[in-house]
Amino acid sequence: MKLPALVLGIGAMVCVAGSAFALQGDADQTAAIQRLTARSEIVQALELAPDLEPGSEADLIELTEIPAPPFEEAARASRFAEMLQATGLAQASIDAVGNVIARRAGSGAGETVAIVAHLDTVFPAGTDVTVRRRGGRLYAPGIGDDTRGLVLLLNVARLLERAEIRTVADILFVGSVGEEGLGDLRGVRHLLRRGGPRVDRMIAIDGGSDSRIVNQALGSRRYRVTLTGPGGHSWGDFGLANPAHALGRVTHYFDEAAALVVNTGAPASYNVGRIGGGTSVNAVPSESWAEIDLRSVDPAQVDRLEQALRDAVTQALDEQNRARDRGESLHADFELIGDRPSGTVPLETLLVQQALAVTRFLGLRPQLGAASTDANLPIADGLPAITLGRGGTGGGAHAIEEWWAPRDAHIAVQRALLVLVASAGVVD
Ligand SMILES: [Zn+2]
Structure with a gap:
């Protein structure tokens, strides 16, 4: 042989x-x-x-x-x-x-x-x-x-x-x-x-x-988070809640909290992979979105990362809605676009x-x-x-x-x- x-x-x-x-x-x-x-x-x-x-x-x-x-x-x-x-x-x-x-x-x-x-x-x-x-x-x-x-x-x-x-x-x-x-x-x-x-x-x-x-099994959970608001003119409607600004806060708060999760417990990772939305540089977007990938071999770690993401969205929307002068408040939608256990x-x-x-x-x-x-x-x-x-x-x-x-x-x-x-x- x-x-x-x-x-x-x-x-x-x-x-x-x-x-x-x-x-x-x-x-x-x-x-x-x-x-x-x-x-x-x-x-x-x-x-x-x-x-x-x-x-x-x-x-x-x-x-x-x-x-x-x-x-x-x-x-x-x-x-x-x-x-x-x-x-x-x-x-x-x-x-x-x-x-x-x-x-x-x-x-x-x-x-x-x-x-x-x-x-x-x-x-x-x-x-x-x-x-x-x-x-x-x-x-x-x-x-x-x-x-x-x-x-x-x-x-x-x-x-x-x-x-x-x-x-x-x-x-x-x-x-x-x-x-x-x-x-x-x-x-x-x-x-x-x-x-x-x-x-x-x-x-x-x-x-x-x-x-x-x-x-x-390295599991992953993937979300598309979409933030929506009224949208309008960058000058004429200034003061509306801006979903792109809120999305920046989401990324910031999520990155801070998720880093803590990754630094403790089983190996894990997170990634804001794509962002998008809006129609023009001089328009307040009516929609901004991000696609986010969360991974770990431990399902509890993926749950913690998801919680960090949800908390970041809540906090960001809260702050952005409070800061607005006029118009309707922003709204967030979570769409699960991938789930590997x-x-x-x-x-x-x-x-x-x-x-x-x-x-x-x-x-x-x-x-x-x-x-x-x-x-x-x-x-x-x-x-x-x-x-x-x-x-x-x-x-x-x-x-x-x-x-x-x-x-x-x-x-x-x-x-x-x-x-x-x-x-x-x-x-x-
Ligand atoms: Zn393959």
């Missing part, structure tokens, strides 16, 4: 230290992974993994060149469904929101492990998504995040088929819609709906590291321990981390879920200059396959 050389993971995720004992891992799981990887069909799959990489580059290029802007993933979904089915899966279908779903039946009583990569990119319609090759790298928007994740799913499905691995639990292959931005995880939200297909555990494939195991899968959880043991088996030093991915929803629902890397090396995620290169790309496929099979159980 080919054992990979050590690969350094590069990523923008937050590293979170686990206790030395826990990261050492559970001796039982280390032994279980050793038994699993001694089985002939698993040895065969691990040996085949590097051979699949050169051929799957064509899949990566083809899928990358099918644009998949937020809310417009349908064309890529239908091609990905065909590709999944061609790996030997009985049937790949597209659900009501556009997720691609293919089930590989296990021998058991219906437990299901889902493996998920997202179909959508952050790039709007009209972006040139032609793949260009320069110096061993493939350049194109979305090629790594997360199109390579989709290709990893294809290669895992191929290995299961070719090595004839029979699992106890069903495996659900999912190409999800709406992972990025205002998609707000709508694909996985639909998948995990009440009355949806059974999902007991989830492995999301996203991010670039071969050694990182994301067991913490946060949470943590405890280190003792079997899926996390299996991922630690597999990562060490591959000769890598595992790290735990936090990120915002499709796994946020199952984690917040209390389901065991982790995120593993997509393989290879890359850079420039969410930028037009995004690139990906196939360096040791099979390692991530081997890792995902082993964790998936360990979690699903192999039929004796």
Whole structure:
């Protein structure tokens, strides 16, 4: 069996230290992974993994060149469904929101492990998504995040088929819609709906590291705050309550209070990302707005940040309304434009321990981390879920200059396959 050389993971995720004992891992799981990887069909799959990489580059290029802007993933979904089915899966279908779903039946009583990569990119319609090759790298928007994740799913499905691995639990292959931005995880939200297909555990494939195991969901809540008032002429109506002036106070008070929240407790961040409104330099605006992003791995921290924002708006409006000479008072509206829950899968959880043991088996030093991915929803629902890397090396995620290169790309496929099979159980 080919054992990979050590690969350094590069990523923008937050590293979170686990206790030395826990990261050492559970001796039982280390032994279980050793038994699993001694089985002939698993040895065969691990040996085949590097051979699949050169051929799957064509899949990566083809899928990358099918644009998949937020809310417009349908064309890529239908091609990905065909590709999944061609790996030997009985049937790949597209659900009501556009997720691609293919089930590989296990021998058991219906437990299901889902493996998920997202179909959508952050790039709007009209972006040139032609793949260009320069110096061993493939350049194109979305090629790594997360199109390579989709290709990893294809290669895992191929290995299961070719090595004839029979699992106890069903495996659900999912190409999800709406992972990025205002998609707000709508694909996985639909998948995990009440009355949806059974999902007991989830492995999301996203991010670039071969050694990182994301067991913490970095949650975010996003608001658009709109301040409205009568509006009028800058000279003739001077003295009206001005929503743009109030918005400046909101930003100031929020920044002061939110900084205190971030400086105490779990890691958190906040950002006033966009502001706007008004019609002319010589008009008192009738409307001014801001879009604000609040994040933490701890839901209580996100609540505190939201409270800081609401208090800042109350105080700013109060002051601005009191300062006016005439006209109606200002009014504030909060619109929730994004909500990704946060949470943590405890280190003792079997899926996390299996991922630690597999990562060490591959000769890598595992790290735990936090990120915002499709796994946020199952984690917040209390389901065991982790995120593993997509393989290879890359850079420039969410930028037009995004690139990906196939360096040791099979390692991530081997890792995902082993964790998936360990979690699903192999039929004796
Ligand atoms: Zn992604």
